[in-house]
Amino acid sequence: MGLLSILKKLRSNTERELRLLLLGLDNAGKTTTLKQLASEDVTQVTPTAGFNIKSVLSSGFKLNVWDIGGQKKIRPYWRNYFENTDVLIYVVDCSDHQRLQETSFELAELLQDEKLRGVPLLVYANKQDLATALPASEVAQHLGLHLIRDRTWQIQACVATDGTGVKEGMEWVCKNIPVKK
Amino acid sequence: MVFFNLWSVIHWYIRPFVKWILRKTTRLCELQRICYGDKPGAQRTCNVENSLKLSHTRDVIEVITFLDAVVLEKRFIPQNFDDVLYPSINIILRAKQINTKLHPKFVPAFRKCLQQIWSYRQLIDDIEELRCTQYDSKNSDHEEKLLKLWSLLQPNELLEDRITKQWQNIGFQGDDPKTDFRGMGLLGLENLLFFAKEYTQVSSHVLSHSQHPKYGYTFAIVGINLTSMAYYLLKDGSAKTYMFNAKHYLPNIDLFHRFYCYLFFEFDKLWIESKPENIMEFSMIFKKFENAIRSQLSDPASVFRINIAIDII
Numbered sequence: 001m002g003l004l005s006i007l008k009k010l011r012s013n014t015e016r017e018l019r020l021l022l023l024g025l026d027n028a029g030k031t032t033t034l035k036q037l038a039s040e041d042v043t044q045v046t047p048t049a050g051f052n053i054k055s056v057l058s059s060g061f062k063l064n065v066w067d068i069g070g071q072k073k074i075r076p077y078w079r080n081y082f083e084n085t086d087v088l089i090y091v092v093d094c095s096d097h098q099r100l101q102e103t104s105f106e107l108a109e110l111l112q113d114e115k116l117r118g119v120p121l122l123v124y125a126n127k128q129d130l131a132t133a134l135p136a137s138e139v140a141q142h143l144g145l146h147l148i149r150d151r152t153w154q155i156q157a158c159v160a161t162d163g164t165g166v167k168e169g170m171e172w173v174c175k176n177i178p179v180k181k
Numbered sequence: 182m183v184f185f186n187l188w189s190v191i192h193w194y195i196r197p198f199v200k201w202i203l204r205k206t207t208r209l210c211e212l213q214r215i216c217y218g219d220k221p222g223a224q225r226t227c228n229v230e231n232s233l234k235l236s237h238t239r240d241v242i243e244v245i246t247f248l249d250a251v252v253l254e255k256r257f258i259p260q261n262f263d264d265v266l267y268p269s270i271n272i273i274l275r276a277k278q279i280n281t282k283l284h285p286k287f288v289p290a291f292r293k294c295l296q297q298i299w300s301y302r303q304l305i306d307d308i309e310e311l312r313c314t315q316y317d318s319k320n321s322d323h324e325e326k327l328l329k330l331w332s333l334l335q336p337n338e339l340l341e342d343r344i345t346k347q348w349q350n351i352g353f354q355g356d357d358p359k360t361d362f363r364g365m366g367l368l369g370l371e372n373l374l375f376f377a378k379e380y381t382q383v384s385s386h387v388l389s390h391s392q393h394p395k396y397g398y399t400f401a402i403v404g405i406n407l408t409s410m411a412y413y414l415l416k417d418g419s420a421k422t423y424m425f426n427a428k429h430y431l432p433n434i435d436l437f438h439r440f441y442c443y444l445f446f447e448f449d450k451l452w453i454e455s456k457p458e459n460i461m462e463f464s465m466i467f468k469k470f471e472n473a474i475r476s477q478l479s480d481p482a483s484v485f486r487i488n489i490a491i492d493i494i
Contacts, residue, residue: 026354044364046409047402050463071354
């Protein structure tokens with residue numbers, strides 16, 4: 001085997017890098033989800049001013065996860081992070097009934113954006129451990145997910161604070177990455 | 182790995198030998214050499230702490246265990262110092278054969294070190310408890326503190342409602358601050374409250390910066406992130422430099438608050454100097470700030486004071 005073929009083989013073995021964008025309203029649980037993905041302590045989370053970024057290895061992929069603050073003042077900056085996104089992850093606090101409409105509106109805006117066209121969507125229906133949380137199916141209805149025709153999507157019930165469902169969501173992500181040349 | 186093993190061997194066998202030689206030549210034990218040779222404050226206290234930690238003497242180990250147990254029972258407070266420290270110091274004096282008549286300066290210096298070391302450990306416990314207390318909007322005490330924070334920061338503006346957009350003026354995220362404290366719990370609120378109460382001028386100066394049309398930031402949210410930073414610096418021991426160099430205070434909750442206020446003031450200064458494009462630069466500037474503070478804290482001679490002069494401008 002020549003040096004070149006060894007190098008080629010090495011190269012094909014390196015993980016593919018993916019860019020995941022984590023969005024949602026403030027207090028939805030984005031940072032907690034991010035920390036859960038990176039197997040970090042989730043009990044000392046603070047509100048995100050700006051953004052956090054972490055790289056996680058999962059099923060042979062290097063996932064670069066961008067967690068952008070969800071506060072209303074920050075939302076106009078979300079657009080700056082759309083470019084080259086492989087998968088959009090949208091986190092919803094299912095116990096926050098009052099802001100379901102607000103979160104649907106924000107999601108609808110995202111889905112209309114040219115830069116995010118065709119990007120697969122994973123919705124985390126978070127905080128399922130709370131008694132007042134709506135089930136994932138109902139949240140899907142509120143968000144109008146069944147009307148989406150231009151991309152693959154999935155809704156995953158989860159509890160970011162203890163990790164329930166987070167891994168399942170990521171497995172879906174790794175299976176549904178758009179093929180790139 | 183080999184180096185590490187070698188190092189631990191050296192530490193285990195050579196250290197006592199070196200200590201023995203020094204003891205014979207100087208006629209002083211290590212604790213005395215530290216208390217006489219090192220400057221009071223972080224340098225001396227950290228070296229005493231380290232020396233105690235590495236000691237193989239049974240009596241010393243027992244004293245450490247005893248003092249740690251006192252902390253666990255939350256009894257390491259100034260009114261108990263005499264009861265707790267008197268016997269502890271006596272045991273060590275006997276174990277190290279220190280004659281207090283010949284060395285009258287040793288006990289006060291050593292005592293101060295012990296007070297600082299174990300007050301710091303007590304403080305970690307107290308802070309952890311505050312942090313773990315979740316903000317509860319059904320708790321009237323918590324609610325009162327929150328409203329107090331408003332009236333201190335915005336003395337000329339009345340809060341129209343408990344749930345209102347006005348909270349965003351002092352940098353909370355939405356209409357109700359209760360969900361913003363998150364993992365920092367009541368500690369985040371107590372920190373902000375102390376800043377507004379004890380440093381009224383400084384905090385209103387910083388708040389006005391945060392409301393700057395171009396370089397503004399979310400005051401309360403940044404404050405809660407600074408609480409988190411102060412908390413980690415306390416827990417990993419970096420804050421010892423600050424706490425042990427505070428001449429007039431022992432490590433306690435108020436001193437932690439003061440440390441927080443110092444961080445807030447300094448962060449604000451760096452933020453304004455950096456002329457950030459927008460709030461999205463926060464993570465970067467915050468990291469830069471943390472690194473700068475860490476390097477300052479790593480020098481035991483650092484003294485930290487809020488430079489109030491700037492406040493007048």
